[in-house]
Amino acid sequence: MFLSFALLFAAAACVLNIYILASFIRCRGKYPPFISSFGQVKRDVLKIAGEILAKKAEGARAADLGCGSGVLLAELAKDFPKTEFWGFEWDPVAYACARRKTGNYRNIKLCYGDFMKADVSDFDLILCYVGTGLEQELGNKLNREIKPGAVVVSEVFELAELKPVCRYESSLCGVPAVVYVYQKNV
Numbered sequence: 001m002f003l004s005f006a007l008l009f010a011a012a013a014c015v016l017n018i019y020i021l022a023s024f025i026r027c028r029g030k031y032p033p034f035i036s037s038f039g040q041v042k043r044d045v046l047k048i049a050g051e052i053l054a055k056k057a058e059g060a061r062a063a064d065l066g067c068g069s070g071v072l073l074a075e076l077a078k079d080f081p082k083t084e085f086w087g088f089e090w091d092p093v094a095y096a097c098a099r100r101k102t103g104n105y106r107n108i109k110l111c112y113g114d115f116m117k118a119d120v121s122d123f124d125l126i127l128c129y130v131g132t133g134l135e136q137e138l139g140n141k142l143n144r145e146i147k148p149g150a151v152v153v154s155e156v157f158e159l160a161e162l163k164p165v166c167r168y169e170s171s172l173c174g175v176p177a178v179v180y181v182y183q184k185n186v
């Protein structure tokens with residue numbers, strides 16, 4: 001019994017490592033892997049995004065760049081049925097999870113592909129949770145493309161170029177983490 005459990009665990013760990021390595025090679029280490037938002041920092045992002053959307057007019061548009069499992073989109077779409085949500089995801093496994101999670105919401109649209117190539121000029125709210133390799137490049141893109149008044153909420157990672165509006169102290173498994181809020185730097 002113990003041996004079969006150990007073998008099963010080792011096989012799962014092996015598959016996970018191969019998957020992470022394949023993702024890393026695919027993007028040459030540039031893009032962050034699929035790690036779902038969780039814990040206090042996830043709750044804080046949802047709260048901040050909810051407060052921002054509550055102030056926007058009906059028919060607002062929001063995007064999650066690298067939507068992973070679609071967990072943030074699903075929670076927000078439930079509370080804001082009149083907002084149109086877009087999720088961008090390039091990892092096939094994460095994308096499949098997001099499709100499953102968000103399939104019941106008519107106000108969520110998913111795009112399978114690279115968010116660096118997406119047109120982000122018509123969103124009122126943009127969420128992202130990217131790694132350290134993209135702060136400059138994504139910050140440049142967002143500052144160039146978002147419309148005045150649009151708000152960017154970045155989970156854990158600071159972005160360059162944009163104008164910082166607020167920072168919220170949060171935590172991830174007891175470790176301090178920050179949620180950054182930005183607008184266009186004009």
Ligand SMILES: C[S@@+](CC[C@H](N)C(=O)[O-])C[C@H]1O[C@@H](n2cnc3c(N)ncnc32)[C@H](O)[C@@H]1O
Nearest residue numbers: 031034035036037066068069089090091114115
């Ligand atoms: C840290 S995870 C965030 C997950 C998501 N917030 C959730 O709770 O499931 C970052 C996600 O961004 C995706 N990603 C990274 N770079 C991307 C890119 N250039 N285009 C599309 N998706 C990307 C990754 O595949 C990963 O799923």
